[in-house]
Amino acid sequence: MNEVTIFTDITTEHALLAIEEDAKTYTGLYVDMNEAKGRKFVKESAANIGDILKRLDRSRIDKAKDFKTKVDQEAAAIRFRLEEANKPFTLLIEEYNAERKKVLDAENARKKAIEDQAAIDSDYEIAELLMGKYFDDKAKAEQARIAYEENLKREAAEQAVADAKLLAEQLAQKAIQDKQDAINEAARLEAARVAQEAKYKQDAIDAENRRLADIEATKQAEILRQQKAIDDDLAEKARLAASQEHVATVHRNMKAVYIAAGFPEGLAEVAVKLLVKNKVPNTTFNY
Secondary structure, three states: OOOOOOOOOOOHHHHHHHHHHHHOOOOOOOOOOHHHHHHHHHHHHHHHHHHHHHHHHHHHHHHHHHHHHHHHHHHHHHEEEHHHHHHHHHHHHHHHHHHHHHHHHHHHHHHHHHHHHHOOOOHHHHHHHHHHHHHHHHHHHHHHHHOHHHHHHHHHHHHEEEEEEEHHHHEEEHHHHHHHHHHHHHHHHHHHHHHHHHHHHHHHHHHHHHHHHHHHHHHHHHHHHHHHHHHHHHHHHHHHHHHHHHHHHHHHHHHHHHOOOOHHHHHHHHHHHHHHHHOOOOOOOOO
């Protein structure tokens, strides 16, 4: 890891380490970016490091004439560390922007579906007006021929009515089908948006649960470690106490043997000390 030696007017190794350590506390951070307070916190947190990056780039240009190679290497290292430290916030901003794009796309699709439906309704109304004009023109033509072609007019009129009804029914049916298709498409897009939003929220909940589980596992591991240290310390103290008691018992027994052999108590103590310290020639003492 390259230490800061050139850009000390911008930041220091101690300051970078503090930023990196602080960033670790936000790993796995979840913030509802649709909530203004949370979004403001994330953007301000990202801006703090962003300001340092801007000053770093300005300083890098100024210092590059004399220290180009070293400046670029150190600037790249600082940028990497700052960007890594800023990831908990920049990732949330990127995810928020991506989610907002999905929402806007879905809303635009919904509006287009509504506009398409309006166009279909307008076409349907125009068809009805044309049919009305058709019947008016047909009636006038039939009246003009009524004097010399009564039977032919009647048959033609009946056929025209049948054709007009069929055409009107076909146009109406198509308009209804187009309208239903538009409604179905709008419903599909809305369902897709809702499903995507639910997945995003569930993913965030799962990530938070995993983070909390990791924290709990770390706490439990630390509790076990501390308990083991306590147990090991108690065991060592017990072993030392038992060893000391054993040594004291051996010394008492040896002293008792000397006294029983007729040694005065003070002399018996001296003899025991000489023996246990291996001061008696050609003699080795072990507990």
